[in-house]
Amino acid sequence: MNNIIVLVGSMRKNGNTALLAQSFAKGASKNNNVEIISVSDVNVNPCIGCNTCFSREGNKCFQNDDMTKIYEKLQNADIVIIASPVYFYSISASLKTIIDRLHTPMRNTFKIKKLGLLLVGAANLQNLFDPIIMQYQMVLDFFKLESIGTVLVSCVKDPGDINGNPALQEAYELGASIY
Numbered sequence: 001m002n003n004i005i006v007l008v009g010s011m012r013k014n015g016n017t018a019l020l021a022q023s024f025a026k027g028a029s030k031n032n033n034v035e036i037i038s039v040s041d042v043n044v045n046p047c048i049g050c051n052t053c054f055s056r057e058g059n060k061c062f063q064n065d066d067m068t069k070i071y072e073k074l075q076n077a078d079i080v081i082i083a084s085p086v087y088f089y090s091i092s093a094s095l096k097t098i099i100d101r102l103h104t105p106m107r108n109t110f111k112i113k114k115l116g117l118l119l120v121g122a123a124n125l126q127n128l129f130d131p132i133i134m135q136y137q138m139v140l141d142f143f144k145l146e147s148i149g150t151v152l153v154s155c156v157k158d159p160g161d162i163n164g165n166p167a168l169q170e171a172y173e174l175g176a177s178i179y
């Protein structure tokens, strides 16, 4: 039984990323504790690069925002899933803001062993996800993490466009494969 945190990077509560993440979570909940954290429900300020977390007790950030509770949840997580819309060939800035706050050495106390990646984008481009996949691979290599898999969905633009897409079942099965 793993603790899985799904970080959803769209402000659209019923958007394509949320639907894909919910499908994954439904499958993963069969054998794991799963929690979805959406950028639409939290207020997280950007890392200002002061590096004072390096010397503060517990390597805490000086900022008192919703990241405090996200740190606590990540401290107990075994697997983290990055779920994002493609925004200008990257993950969304609001999701990147959360990830940047993991600059703190506090992350060395985390027990996260695996990552997963769920992406949606509007364009019909063969290489649409390549820049994000490259970053994902670099993070896996640097932190010596294992990938549980990826689900990449192109040609979905408006909220709900993903309904009926086989990717929802793919995400469900990816989740259900984790135990």
Ligand SMILES: Cc1cc2nc3c(=O)[nH]c(=O)nc-3n(C[C@H](O)[C@H](O)[C@H](O)COP(=O)(O)O)c2cc1C
Pocket (backbone or CB within 6 Å): 010, 011, 012, 014, 015, 016, 017, 018, 085, 086, 087, 088, 089, 090, 120, 121, 122, 123, 124, 128, 156, 157, 158, 159, 160
């Ligand atoms: C600011 C912004 C930038 C976007 N950039 C891209 C892009 O570079 N490539 C692409 O295929 N779609 C892009 N899109 C479209 C979204 O990825 C697409 O609408 C997606 O389905 C939104 O997911 P959501 O419903 O979870 O919000 C962009 C959308 C926004 C709002």
